[in-house]
Amino acid sequence: MSDVLVLQQQRGKLYSDIYANTIPERMPIGITLPYHLVAEYGSQNLFDFQFNYAMLADPARELCAKIYSDSCPVAPTNFLLSRTPSMYQLYGSQSFVMGNGGFVQHPEVVGMMDDEYPQLIENTFDFLVETVIPRQHKNLDPKNPIKMATAIQMGKMALQNDEIAFLPTFFELIQTHGYYPGSPRGSFSFTEAPLDFIADQLRSFSGISMDIRRHKTQLQEAAAAVMPLLYHWGLPRNIHPEGSVFIPLHMPTFMREKDFVEIYLPSYKTMLQQYAAVGARPNMFCEHDWSRYLDILLSEIPAGCKIAFEYGDPRTIKDKLGEKFMITGLFPSSSLKTDTPAQIVDRAKAFLDIMLPGGGYIFGFDKNPLTLKEVNLETLAALTEYIRDNASYENSGESFGMPLNSEGFVVNESLVPKPQSQYLFDWDTFKESYPLTPDFARANFERFSKESLDFYMNLLI
Amino acid sequence: MEKILIELQQAIENGETQIAMNKTKEALNHGLRTDKIIQTAINPAFKDLGQKMFNGEIYVTDVLMASRAAHAAMYLMEPILSRFSGVTKGIVAIGTVAGDLHDIGKNLVIMMLQGSGYTVIDLGIDVPAETFIKAIRMHKPHVLALSSLLTTTLPELDNMMDVLIEEGLRSQVKVIVGGAPVTAEYAGRIKADAYANDLFEATEAVGDLVNNRIGKYAV
Numbered sequence: 001m002s003d004v005l006v007l008q009q010q011r012g013k014l015y016s017d018i019y020a021n022t023i024p025e026r027m028p029i030g031i032t033l034p035y036h037l038v039a040e041y042g043s044q045n046l047f048d049f050q051f052n053y054a055m056l057a058d059p060a061r062e063l064c065a066k067i068y069s070d071s072c073p074v075a076p077t078n079f080l081l082s083r084t085p086s087m088y089q090l091y092g093s094q095s096f097v098m099g100n101g102g103f104v105q106h107p108e109v110v111g112m113m114d115d116e117y118p119q120l121i122e123n124t125f126d127f128l129v130e131t132v133i134p135r136q137h138k139n140l141d142p143k144n145p146i147k148m149a150t151a152i153q154m155g156k157m158a159l160q161n162d163e164i165a166f167l168p169t170f171f172e173l174i175q176t177h178g179y180y181p182g183s184p185r186g187s188f189s190f191t192e193a194p195l196d197f198i199a200d201q202l203r204s205f206s207g208i209s210m211d212i213r214r215h216k217t218q219l220q221e222a223a224a225a226v227m228p229l230l231y232h233w234g235l236p237r238n239i240h241p242e243g244s245v246f247i248p249l250h251m252p253t254f255m256r257e258k259d260f261v262e263i264y265l266p267s268y269k270t271m272l273q274q275y276a277a278v279g280a281r282p283n284m285f286c287e288h289d290w291s292r293y294l295d296i297l298l299s300e301i302p303a304g305c306k307i308a309f310e311y312g313d314p315r316t317i318k319d320k321l322g323e324k325f326m327i328t329g330l331f332p333s334s335s336l337k338t339d340t341p342a343q344i345v346d347r348a349k350a351f352l353d354i355m356l357p358g359g360g361y362i363f364g365f366d367k368n369p370l371t372l373k374e375v376n377l378e379t380l381a382a383l384t385e386y387i388r389d390n391a392s393y394e395n396s397g398e399s400f401g402m403p404l405n406s407e408g409f410v411v412n413e414s415l416v417p418k419p420q421s422q423y424l425f426d427w428d429t430f431k432e433s434y435p436l437t438p439d440f441a442r443a444n445f446e447r448f449s450k451e452s453l454d455f456y457m458n459l460l461i
Numbered sequence: 462m463e464k465i466l467i468e469l470q471q472a473i474e475n476g477e478t479q480i481a482m483n484k485t486k487e488a489l490n491h492g493l494r495t496d497k498i499i500q501t502a503i504n505p506a507f508k509d510l511g512q513k514m515f516n517g518e519i520y521v522t523d524v525l526m527a528s529r530a531a532h533a534a535m536y537l538m539e540p541i542l543s544r545f546s547g548v549t550k551g552i553v554a555i556g557t558v559a560g561d562l563h564d565i566g567k568n569l570v571i572m573m574l575q576g577s578g579y580t581v582i583d584l585g586i587d588v589p590a591e592t593f594i595k596a597i598r599m600h601k602p603h604v605l606a607l608s609s610l611l612t613t614t615l616p617e618l619d620n621m622m623d624v625l626i627e628e629g630l631r632s633q634v635k636v637i638v639g640g641a642p643v644t645a646e647y648a649g650r651i652k653a654d655a656y657a658n659d660l661f662e663a664t665e666a667v668g669d670l671v672n673n674r675i676g677k678y679a680v
Contacts (some may be wrong), residue, residue: 099561100559100560100587101560101611101614103560107562108563108565205565206565209522209525210522210526213522254522255522256522256523292517371613
C-alpha cells in the first residue's frame, strides 16, 4: 500500500472515530479556503473563475502544497457554498445578486406578503413554486412558460457545468495528498429551520421581525406547515454517521428567548428529533452569539447533533454542551491576519487546552475568511501544523459524549408527512394512467420527483 | 397632558403603532407643540429602548416595532413640522457602499432616524461614489452615513472619503460609518467624523454631528 493511501486511511479513521463517538488518535484539522482567496493567490480577478472553476486548479495545487489539512482545503463547487453566479443570473434572481466586488450576496427580499400566510399554510409547496419563486427569480415566472422552461434548462446545465469544472482537480488533490475524501456521496445535505426559512426568503428580516409581534399565531402555524417539507428536502439520500444535514440558524439572536421557545423551537425541535430518529446528524451553525441560548440548546436539542458556534466563550460552551453535542467553530479567523505564526501557535495552545480534553470538539474557525487580504498564509500554515503535531489524545479509543439519538426518538411519519403537491409525482395516480408501467420504475420516478423538489427548494436558500 | 405624553412614550416602547398615533393626535388636539411631544415622549422612548437593548431586555424585533410606532407619530406631525423647518432635526443621506448589497442594518438605522425626527435620504445598496456625491449636492445633508457589511467592501469607505475631498465636499458634510467589519479604529484611520456600533449609537452619533458636538462616537 502506498504511503499516500496509508495516510488517507489514517485520516479517514480520525473522522470515522469522532463520528462514532470514539476518541481518535488526534483531533483532525480540516480547513476550507474560499474560492475568492484561491483566485487571488493565483493573481486572478474575482470574476472570471466564477464562470470557469477549472481556472482555480493551479492556485489550488500550490495552496495545498503550502497549507496542511486533513481534508482537501479547496472544496468541490456547490451552488450553496460557492453561490455559482451563472445559475442565479440565468434565473433572473433578485435574492442572490453579484455585487461589483465579485461576491454573490443576498439582499433583503420579500417573497411573501403578510396577508399570504393562509396560502402558505394551506398548500405550502404549490404556493412556493407559484408565487414565491417567481418573485425571487424573475425568469421563473409561470406567466411566461417557455422563458421559464428555457431558464430552468439553462440554469441546470450551468450549475452542472460549474460543479464538474473543478471536480477533476479535487479528486487529483485527494489522491496526491491522501486527504480524507469527505463523507460518502449523498450523505451530506442541507435545509433550514422553519422560522429561518420563512424569514430568509419569504418575509425578510424586517417582515418577520414584525410578524413575530403581529402575526404570531399564523407564524407558528406556518412554521409547523413548512417543517415537513423542509425535513424531506434536507433528508440525505444516503444516511451515514459521517454525513450530516447542514442547518444555518439566523434569527434566534435577534429574538427574545420567550419568542424563540414559543415560535421558533417547536417545529425545529420536531424536525431535529426526526432526523435523529433516522440517524441523520443535524449540523447546525449558530450564527452570531448564542451565549443566552446555551441552556435551551442543552435541554431541547437532541444529543449528538453537531453545533458550530461563531462567538461565545469557548470554556463556557465546552463545559455546558461538550458532553451532549459535537462542537466546532469558535477559533477567531481574524487572528489569521493579526497574529504572527508564533502568536497563533500560542493562541491555538490556549484554545486547545480548553477544547481538546474529553473529545467532542472538531477544529473550526468562527467564520471563514473571504479574501487573501484577511489571511497571512504563513500564520495559517503555522496554525494547522501546530494542531497536526499537538492535538493528540492520550486516551484514543475510549468513547466520549452522547451518540446521536441517545434519547431513542422513533420515526413518526405523521409528524413529517411527505410533501403533497400537484407538481410532485404520485405513483398511484401515474399507475392509473399507465397501468403497464413495471413497479421497479417507481423508485426512479420518485427520485426524479425528489430532485425536482430539491431544485425548487434550492432556489430558496 | 403629562399622561398623554407618558402613554405615547409607552406606546412607542411597546411598538403599538395605532395607540402611538392616537396619542399623538390627542396631544396635538390638546395644543401641545411638536417639539414638546418629541422631546418629552419620543426621545425618552428611544433612550429607554437603547438602555433596554444594552441590558439585553429587548432585541431588534422590539426596536423595529418601536421605530415604526415612532415613525407613525412623526408622520402625523410632519405637516406641522414642515411649516417650522427649524424643528426638524436634520437631513441624513445614507447608503450601503459600492459592491455591497446588504441593507438590513442600514434600513434599521433609517427607521430609527426617521422615528427620531430626521429627514433621511435613502440611497439604497451598492451605491457608487458618484451617486453619493450627486445626493450631497442635491439634498445638502448634514450627515452622510455610509454602511459596509463585507470586509471586501470596507476599502470603499476609504475611497468615499477621498472622493469627498476631491469633489470639494468634505467640509460640507459630516460622515459617519458603520457595519459589521467597521471599527472605531478604522473609522479614525480613514478620517470619518464618527463611528457607531449599533442603531442606537448611530442615532446618538448623528445627533452629535448635526449639532456639531464632539460626542463619544467621534473618531
